Amino acid sequence: MRVRDSLLAAVAILAAGGLLSLGLADYSLRLLNLSVISAVAVIGFNVAFGLAGLISLGHAAFVGMGAYTLAILTTKLGWSPWLAAPVGVAVTTLFAALIGYPLLRLRGHYLALATLGLNVSFTIVTANWIALTNGTNGISGVPPFAVAGLAIDDERRFLWLGLVALAVVAAAAVALQRSRHGRAMMAVRDDETAARMSGIDVTRTKVAALCLSAAAAGLAGVLFATHVRFVAPEDFNYAHSIVYLAMLIVGGEGTVVGAVIGAALLTFLPEWLRGLGDAYLAFFGLMMLVILIFLPTGLIGLVRMAARLRFRRGAVATPRGAP
Amino acid sequence: MTLTRQTVLRLALAAALAPALPATTLAQQGDILIGATVPTTGPLSLTGKQYLNSLRMAEQDINAAGGIGGRKIRIVFEDTQASNSTAVNAFMKLAQETKPAFYFLSSYSTQNLAVAPELKKIGVPAMYAGGADVVAEQGNEWMFRIRPADSVAARGMVTAATTILNAKKPGILFIQNDFGQGGANVAAKQFEAAGTPVVGMEAYGQNDKDFSAQMLSLRAKGADVLVLFNYPQDGALLLRQAKMLDLKMPIVTSSAALVPAALQLLSPADLVNVWGVVDAYMDASVGDRMKDFVERYRKMFGTDADPYGLAYYDGALIMAEGMRKVGLDPKALRDWIAGLRDWPGIGHVYGFDAKGNGVRDLAVVKAKPGTKTLELVQTVKVD
Amino acid sequence: MADFIQLCVNGLALGSVYALAAIGFVIVYAATGVVNFAAGQFVMLGTFAGVGMITQGALPLGLGYGAALAAMALFGVLFFVLVYLPLRKSPVVTIIIGTVAIGIVMQNAVLLSFGSWPFRLPSPLDGIMLQIGGAMITAHAVMVVAVTALLIGLIWLLFYRTALGIGMRAVAQDVEAARLMGLPVNRLLALSWVLAAMLAGIAGLLLGPMWFADVNMGDPIALKAFAATIIGGFGSLPGAIAGGLFVGLAELLGASYVSSAYKDLIAFGAMILFLLVRPQGVFGERIQDRG
Incomplete structure (x- = not known):
């Protein structure tokens, strides 16, 4: 059951993305790639927030840490991206573990604002530690991944790499959600005291959730750095953390599909609205608000509603054939 | 119409699908399209607006002077916000939908750095006004700086x-x-x-x-x-x-x-x-052309021009002259700009070095x- | 020594602005449980209400201030009806994202109507400088500190000495109980938003002459106001003030005596430290079980 769902999610992502990659041109492919990268980050965010109930507004700092680690290792030390990528993910995860133990004693908005402060601090440090990060100039010339001598340096090729990463992360997230560990996280989210009484190590569960979430963010960062091939402090400021949260809420909190839909919508929507001229961002904000008001469970609610509607109609047509 | 959840959903769906239709080119056949990515929203829009205005003015002037061999130019603008990633989005939207013969990039170096690899892939000449030396040091032969480097x-x-x-x-x-x-x-x-x-x-x-x-x-x-x-x-x-x-x-x-x-x-x-x-x-005391520019700018937009905007105006005129001399072929146009020496603009005398820096006076x-x-x-x- | 006094004086003026923004934020949070991420944009809107009435509308200062605050009060009502009411049953995080969305709308709407050039908002005390112990300070900055102090007093009176304020506090503590007691809950909730909007308006009008009016001034203020709120204690009025002053002073003294490049790390570092050591802040949170 668990394995089947995971595989299903992975195959669905690969198939849908693969189909899209055939018909689209570079600009749309780039947006799709940005969506995929964000989706990886948001799925990770969902592990912390959707499963374990941790509002972390420092997610962009985790993404940045993965991106900067890869950028520094490849440009300053000449590492291969393949070697630097796992290190980037590992460094990010380790960092999450280090801050997790002290910070995760906080709850709700306290945790939200503490992690927001962490994100601001990350931006200040990356902007000023010039010897390591080139400061506000950022690091350019990050090399692309290469497979068998073929550089993954255009949008179409990158999409396949991104999709594989997304499929793996999505499958892992689905598996986690269905596993004992996932249920432990949800138990902690719903009632910490009850969870503790039933023998769950609350602190460890929370730290584990934050670490997994950071690992996905680190992977998103690695993808980001090899996609744009340029990283700067501004790319990972706290506003991006709020965007990740918004993506999850708009898509549908607590679900992998919601995370993917939300990431795609908030990436594409402002670009689609460009036709409106100077007013496009105002409209973007307005549309976000409308979605929140009319779809309180996010776009995933729309999908569910559509499914229910069809089911009801089907039931009318064949009254006895209900599944 | 009462605003029920369903109508809203339907509207949202319609809105989501509409932009997926192929974008029709708004330009009349024959216009030469120029792309410009400038910040028109967010904290950088203060300067971005000046580039937009100056380029509009240049567009008008170039077309009034007969365009390029009888063809008019049309500048298509896309917003970069204050974001490197959005700057690349804007650039690629232009590259895909407008296919400009020339680009004007913003004056923000990190945006220039983020766009540079994409520009290199497309191989179309561009002017930019970001100051950071590292932009030029990268050696992207398609990029020309129309302001003094930092x-x-x-x-x-x-x-x-x-x-x-x-x-x-x-x-x-x-x-x-x-x-x-x-x-x-x-x-x-x-x-x-x-x-x-x-x-x-x-x-x-x-x-x-x-x-x-x-x-x-x-x-x-x-x-x-x-x-x-x-x-x-x-x-x-x-x-x-x-x-x-x-x-x-x-x-x-x-x-x-x-x-x-x-x-x-x-x-x-x-x-x-x-x-x-x-x-x-x-x-206005600098000379006739400066006087003309300063006064017309104030008349057209109700505010005073600044040197950043002027750089884009001069840049557009350089581009137009290049197009008149060697046509629209990107390679030929690039080579012509790269070989430019002592070109008398309004703000500066322009001449591009091997790294594409065009201005050395202040x-x-x-x-x-x-x-x-x-x-x-x-x-x-x-x- | 003169330099130190100068820094303290400037730090207090800066801190007062943060404190004012933080108070508006705290009132909303205490009354409705909403963490208002558009708090900074509220202040920005207040400044531009002033620009619209005084700089562009050419109203005399007193009338202009009144009109700007009336506009802000109206905005508070609109915000309550169009944003808070439809979202109030949603999870807290949804409301937070709602305030983020409305913040984007506000910022871009003001950009569309006022353009990107910054404005200079006049002050009744323009051009007057005072000398305090060898330090130079504008009379306007002194007024900012004074007005902030006065407002704090008034808010305290409202909350603890009037039936209206006590009703607001009752709603803040338990909406259902307040409803059962026959309190006009919705009207009191609306009043909280109006009050927050007007306070933000005052903050905006006060800081316009100090900093120039600029569409993008909101978010940085909100960020510092958040830090102030945490340090002072979430939901606590005296906490918001103490936190605001602390952040203002830390910013300037940190830039002077530690490092100007890393000075913001001090405020946010202090915020994180406070959260870890004393999550209830200096004054503690009055309302528990929120968020």
Whole structure:
């Protein structure tokens, strides 16, 4: 059951993305790639927030840490991206573990604002530690991944790499959600005291959730750095953390599909609205608000509603054939 | 119509699908399309609006002069916001849907750096106004800088501080971004080389509103000239607070504090003892073409032009001349621009070096006593 | 020494602005449980209400201030009806994202109507400088501190000495109980938003002459106001003030005596430290079980 769902999610992502990659041109492919990268980050965010109930507004700092680690290792030390990528993910995860133990004693908005402060601090440090990060100039010339001598340096090729990463992360997230560990996280989210009484190590569960979430963010960062091939402090400021949260809420909190839909919508929507001229961002904000008001469970609610509607109609047509 | 959940959903769906339809080219057949990615929203829109206006004006003028061999040009703008990623989105949208024959990129170096690899793939010439030296150092043969590089500006400021003001103990105050950090470091090295090392370097954040700590600390270190690397609004605020704190030493500020958007916030008293090292001295007295540009700009847009906008105007005229001479072939056009020497623009005499830097001169200006009218002190040429 | 006094004076003026923004934020949070991420944009809107009435509308200062605050009060009502009411049953995080969305709308709407050039808002005390112990300070900055102090007093009176304020506090503590007691809950909730909007308006009008009016001034203020709120204690009025002053002073003294490049790390570092050591802040949170 668990394995089947995971595989299903992975195959669905690969198939849908693969189909899209055939018909689209570079600009749309780039947006799709940005969506995929964000989706990886948001799925990770969902592990912390959707499963374990941790509002972390420092997610962009985790993404940045993965991106900067890869950028520094490849440009300053000449590492291969393949070697630097796992290190980037590992460094990010380790960092999450280090801050997790002290910070995760906080709850709700306290945790939200503490992690927001962490994100601001990350931006200040990356902007000023010039010897390591080139400061506000950022690091350019990050090399692309290469497979068998073929550089993954255009949008179409990158999409396949991104999709594989997304499929793996999505499958892992689905598996986690269905596993004992996932249920432990949800138990902690719903009632910490009850969870503790039933023998769950609350602190460890929370730290584990934050670490997994950071690992996905680190992977998103690695993808980001090899996609744009340029990283700067501004790319990972706290506003991006709020965007990740918004993506999850708009898509549908607590679900992998919601995370993917939300990431795609908030990436594409402002670009689609460009036709409106100077007013496009105002409209973007307005549309976000409308979605929140009319779809309180996010776009995933729309999908569910559509499914229910069809089911009801089907039931009318064949009254006895209900599944 | 009552606004039920369902109608809203349907509307949302319609809105989501509509843009997926193939974008029809709005241009009449035969127009030459030019792409421009400038910030029109967010914190950078203050300067972005100037580029947009200047390019619109250039478009009008080029078409009024017969266009390019009888064909009109049309500039298509896309917003970059204050985001590197959005700048790339804007660029790729143009590359895919408009397929411009030429690009104008923004004046923000990190945006230029993010767009550079995509531009190289497409292989179409572009002009940009980001100052950071690293943009040119990358050696992207399609990119041409139409403003002084930050290192050039920094050297101009050092020259002004050491030769005009005879600085012995300069202090530097810089904005914490690629422009400020880069400029401050170049300036510090130049001061060192000139035998007058800086007594202190202080930073401030882009959103800071109080600079007393930085200024007082430079004063306490005995700075006899204050060299400022700033953006427009914070530049104006800096100059005002320097007067409030009663700082006695002369101040050398970079271009941004003296653009019209910043000057309108200041009083003549704020400009006493302030020298500005600006990209170009813009006053009707400079000459007929400058007078024409300054006056028409004010008439068209109701605000004063600034040197940043002028750079884009000049750039567009260079582009037009190139297109008239060698046609639209990207390679030919690139080579023509790269070979350009001593091209007399309104703001500068342009000529591109091997790295695509087109401008090497600056102007030192100062307000006439008791007014906000700037006058030229001297021009500085940096080789 | 004169420099130190100067820094303290400037730090207090800066801190007062943060404190004012933080108070508006705290009132909304205490009354409705909403963490208002558009708090900074509220202040920005207040400044531009002033620009619209005084700089562009050419109203005399007193009338202009009144009109700007009336506009802000109206905005508070609109916000309550169009944003808070439809979202109030949603999870807290949804409301937070709602305030983020409305913040984007506000910022871009003001950009569309006022353009990107910054404005200079006049002050009744323009051009007057005072000397305090060798430090120079504008009379306007002194007024900012005074007005902030006065407002704090008034708010305290409202909350603890009037039936209206006590009703607001009752709603803040338990909406259902307040409803059962026959309190006009919706009207009191609306009043909280109006009060927050007007306070933000006052903050905006006060800081316009100090900093220039600029469409993008909101977010940086909100960020510092958040830090102030945490340090002072979430939901606590005296906490918001103490936190605001602390952040203002830390910013300037940190830039002077530690490092100007890393000065913001001090405020946010202190915020994180406070959260870890004393999550209830200096004054503690009055309302528990929120968020």
